[in-house]
Amino acid sequence: MSEDIANIDYFIRDLININPTIMAISYMNENGNIIYQTSNWDISPDTIGVLNAWRQQSSSIVVQGVKYSVLQCTPERLVSTNILGQGHIVAASDKGRVLLVYITPDGGAGPAYMDVARTLTQIAGGGAPGAPAARAAPSAPAAPSAPAMPQPSYQQPQQPATPQYQAPPTRPQAEAPESTARQTVPKSSWTSATPDIDMKNIIWEVEEFRKYVERGDFATFLRNLMTVGDQVKIWETLKLIRHLKSLIQLE
Numbered sequence: 001m002s003e004d005i006a007n008i009d010y011f012i013r014d015l016i017n018i019n020p021t022i023m024a025i026s027y028m029n030e031n032g033n034i035i036y037q038t039s040n041w042d043i044s045p046d047t048i049g050v051l052n053a054w055r056q057q058s059s060s061i062v063v064q065g066v067k068y069s070v071l072q073c074t075p076e077r078l079v080s081t082n083i084l085g086q087g088h089i090v091a092a093s094d095k096g097r098v099l100l101v102y103i104t105p106d107g108g109a110g111p112a113y114m115d116v117a118r119t120l121t122q123i124a125g126g127g128a129p130g131a132p133a134a135r136a137a138p139s140a141p142a143a144p145s146a147p148a149m150p151q152p153s154y155q156q157p158q159q160p161a162t163p164q165y166q167a168p169p170t171r172p173q174a175e176a177p178e179s180t181a182r183q184t185v186p187k188s189s190w191t192s193a194t195p196d197i198d199m200k201n202i203i204w205e206v207e208e209f210r211k212y213v214e215r216g217d218f219a220t221f222l223r224n225l226m227t228v229g230d231q232v233k234i235w236e237t238l239k240l241i242r243h244l245k246s247l248i249q250l251e
Contacts, residue, residue, distance in 0.1 A: 021107025
């Protein structure tokens with residue numbers, strides 16, 4: 001299956017313009033080989049792990065060292081979010097192709113999936129770049145049929161375009177629009193931070209609590225709590241225990 005890079009570039013840029021919370025995009029085949037991605041990230045080392053986690057319906061995925069908890073997982077859809085508020089990863093699959101995107105923390109992962117799936121359908125279906133893209137809610141049912149109409153005439157120029165596509169020695173990348181080019185996709189780092197979240201302080205507090213648990217202070221606290229019978233503290237502690245159990249199950 002040959003790929004028209006100009007066609008892909010058109011729809012990728014159109015997707016970013018329609019949904020500005022979609023900041024970085026990768027288009028790949030079902031084996032995890034990157035065909036096209038925006039220049040503000042490179043997730044080629046992560047694609048195999050993400051696709052395997054997706055197929056196995058794992059509870060989390062890792063992109064650039066950042067963990068995202070999976071919210072929705074079907075053969076066609078992957079929706080995940082970072083619990084520390086570092087954004088979302090959404091992906092759609094169709095006809096052996098995958099479109100995976102990073103969404104900013106203020107974006108909606110669920111609504112963004114609809115835009116991603118629609119764009120993938122246009123790319124995988126051979127939609128013509130000049131065709132109008134109906135994104136508004138009233139015309140949404142007609143969106144899938146728009147790229148399907150020109151398919152027979154679009155297939156013919158694909159064959160002479162094949163040598164042109166094979167010529168570039170490197171993977172093509174698109175420049176992100178100026179409004180998003182200055183931003184970066186989160187990566188795992190001791191010094192990484194998001195607005196209002198200082199990761200260094202978070203890591204320090206977690207480390208201190210680990211020491212607190214290892215010294216046995218936490219066990220002493222629980223024993224005293226059960227002896228005193230403070231119902232308010234017991235209830236708050238139970239909520240903490242339940243939350244810790246849920247986090248452990250994500251591993």
